[in-house]
């Protein structure tokens with residue numbers, strides 16, 4: 001991979017040393033006689049700061065170099081994510097769990113397997129449920145979400161353990177996408193994925209994403225996602241939520257579009273043809 005910051009330093013014949021994630025060079029402030037280089041330049045972004053005199057700049061700006069900073073910002077985000085990955089606990093799968101191998105509510109076994117669906121009798125709260133390990137951005141399981149196998153089952157969903165903040169799921173998309181479709185429910189997400197729209201995530205209801213939207217969307221920015229499509233349920237709550245989220249997503253730097261569904265339709269019920277046309281639209 002090219003290294004634009006280093007190239008810029010070498011092109012300008014600056015003496016430098018490496019210090020962690022920075023290059024150390026002589027201060028660029030003409031009023032600072034910097035005998036002991038204390039000017040730190042971020043290796044990735046070119047953001048530069050002198051801790052002795054307080055002078056701040058960006059190396060590209062300083063040398064009048066026009067550059068596309070987006071790839072560098074993405075690299076910086078990836079480094080942040082790597083740092084996050086060093087922390088965090090993981091839940092273990094219950095003993096004696098059985099991987100799910102049948103069609104469930106029209107979702108193919110391959111898709112259910114892809115998202116780790118299983119069945120267990122070892123945890124009472126998860127009995128008679130199709131259970132999904134919900135992984136966070138660090139790829140660690142934070143919570144199990146179980147949907148009752150009977151549509152009349154009550155409650156329809158349980159989270160185990162309770163009280164865990166649900167992440168956006170999945171936290172990573174298959175590579176190569178620049179857009180993401182956001183849906184409300186787990187089975188909305190599974191339905192879209194199953195029928196060929198793989199760049200889809202669910203937010204477990206419209207209230208959860210507002211908390212910590214920056215952190216939750218960070219992995220997608222790091223993946224190079226630039227467009228967000230809000231595909232919420234075709235009801236008052238879904239439409240209201242889409243209107244709330246559009247400016248929030250835009251504030252995070254995503255080009256955001258609301259995909260409005262007909263009244264009474266939710267993405268979990270969409271047919272193959274509907275989803276094929278959505279997939280085509282959001283990847284155009």
Ligand SMILES: [Zn+2]
Nearest residue numbers: 027032050053
């Ligand atoms: Zn200085």
